[in-house]
Amino acid sequence: MTDLEHRLRAVPAAGPDIDATRLGEALSRRAAAEHLLDVAYGELDSPLGRLTVFVTPAGLLRIDYDNDPLDQALDEITTRVSPRILRSAAATDGARRELDEYFAGRRHAFETPVDWRLIRGFASGVLHATARVPFGQVTTYRQVATEAGSPRAARAAGNALASNPIPIVVPCHRVLHADGGLGGYSGGLDRKRFLLRLEGVLPGS
Amino acid sequence: MQLPPFQALVDAHARELHRFLVASVGAQEAEDCLQETFISALRAYPRLRNGDNLRAWLYTIASRKATDLHRRAGARPSLPLDGEHADGPAVPGHQPGDDGLWTAVRSLPERQRAAVVHRYVLDLAYREIGSRMGISEQAARQNVSAGLRRLRLEVDR
Numbered sequence: 154m155t156d157l158e159h160r161l162r163a164v165p166a167a168g169p170d171i172d173a174t175r176l177g178e179a180l181s182r183r184a185a186a187e188h189l190l191d192v193a194y195g196e197l198d199s200p201l202g203r204l205t206v207f208v209t210p211a212g213l214l215r216i217d218y219d220n221d222p223l224d225q226a227l228d229e230i231t232t233r234v235s236p237r238i239l240r241s242a243a244a245t246d247g248a249r250r251e252l253d254e255y256f257a258g259r260r261h262a263f264e265t266p267v268d269w270r271l272i273r274g275f276a277s278g279v280l281h282a283t284a285r286v287p288f289g290q291v292t293t294y295r296q297v298a299t300e301a302g303s304p305r306a307a308r309a310a311g312n313a314l315a316s317n318p319i320p321i322v323v324p325c326h327r328v329l330h331a332d333g334g335l336g337g338y339s340g341g342l343d344r345k346r347f348l349l350r351l352e353g354v355l356p357g358s
Numbered sequence: 359m360q361l362p363p364f365q366a367l368v369d370a371h372a373r374e375l376h377r378f379l380v381a382s383v384g385a386q387e388a389e390d391c392l393q394e395t396f397i398s399a400l401r402a403y404p405r406l407r408n409g410d411n412l413r414a415w416l417y418t419i420a421s422r423k424a425t426d427l428h429r430r431a432g433a434r435p436s437l438p439l440d441g442e443h444a445d446g447p448a449v450p451g452h453q454p455g456d457d458g459l460w461t462a463v464r465s466l467p468e469r470q471r472a473a474v475v476h477r478y479v480l481d482l483a484y485r486e487i488g489s490r491m492g493i494s495e496q497a498a499r500q501n502v503s504a505g506l507r508r509l510r511l512e513v514d515r
Contacts, residue, residue: 161474180397189397236364239368
């Protein structure tokens with residue numbers, strides 16, 4: 154090796170490593186300002202485990218429980234919405250704060266708008282009906298099916314609720330069987346019970 | 359064709375792109391340059407036709423950003439030409455033992471600079487350099503040698 158090559162290797166031209174978190178936040182802030190950020194995501198800890206929230210400029214797109222793999226969620230969102238996705242604490246701050254307040258018992262209604270674009274067809278009618286059920290109240294599968302225009306489609310309504318991309322905020326946990334049975338919950342029935350207790354529907358433990 | 363979510367590109371390449379840019383433009387400018395690189399990439403991303411070599415694509419953008427920066431710096435007449443005044447944009451990252459060598463590296467033509475930095479800072483084989491620059495192994499080797507020849511003229515005096 155020549156002397157020059159030695160010198161090129163010897164001088165540690167690489168300065169300090171980047172601070173990945175700081176870079177990420179600066180990048181996502183700038184991307185948002187230039188309308189290049191289509192989907193931002195961030196995490197929060199909750200009594201139901203770690204939640205990942207996905208937001209778009211239109212509103213809340215999706216909330217995942219920690220049993221949903223992040224890679225899969227990102228792939229689905231890339232396909233259905235946009236590949237311009239960045240992690241961002243700032244862009245998800247509003248939604249995360251409201252969820253914190255909800256779990257702390259200080260918030261009964263969410264102000265962050267919902268981005269409904271992942272929800273189509275009959276499911277849209279069912280979930281819009283579900284979104285109108287206030288904190289602390291419940292409805293039935295048949296009732297939301299009726300509001301969606303198909304009174305006999307209670308089972309299909311159940312499927313629509315099971316695929317709710319925005320649990321907690323679109324409160325599918327407030328939908329029960331007509332006989333008072335809990336029905337199902339995609340995040341697991343323990344979570345549904347927890348949410349109903351938090352809202353005072355079920356007696357506290 | 360399914361592109362990965364953009365965050366995956368940032369996670370996979372930010373650290374090494376940063377090292378590449380520190381060597382190409384200096385430590386002071388590297389972070390801005392990195393951000394510019396990702397913003398440009400993000401702007402073009404949804405229209406990208408070929409997602410086969412996203413790494414090469416990112417390094418091409420980063421090299422271009424480095425060249426733009428040198429061009430802007432070069433247009434400023436007050437800027438020193440060698441490493442003696444380390445506060446100008448073209449010569450940051452100045453450290454003991456740096457007798458103008460890195461300033462000379464930074465003023466190489468874009469491809470030669472990229473090839474030299476890949477070779478000596480990131481310590482890559484010619485085949486990998488070619489793949490990252492989207493050129494042949496042979497062309498990578500030629501760019502490194504041409505860069506070294508030019509550097510010798512600049513600094514081995």
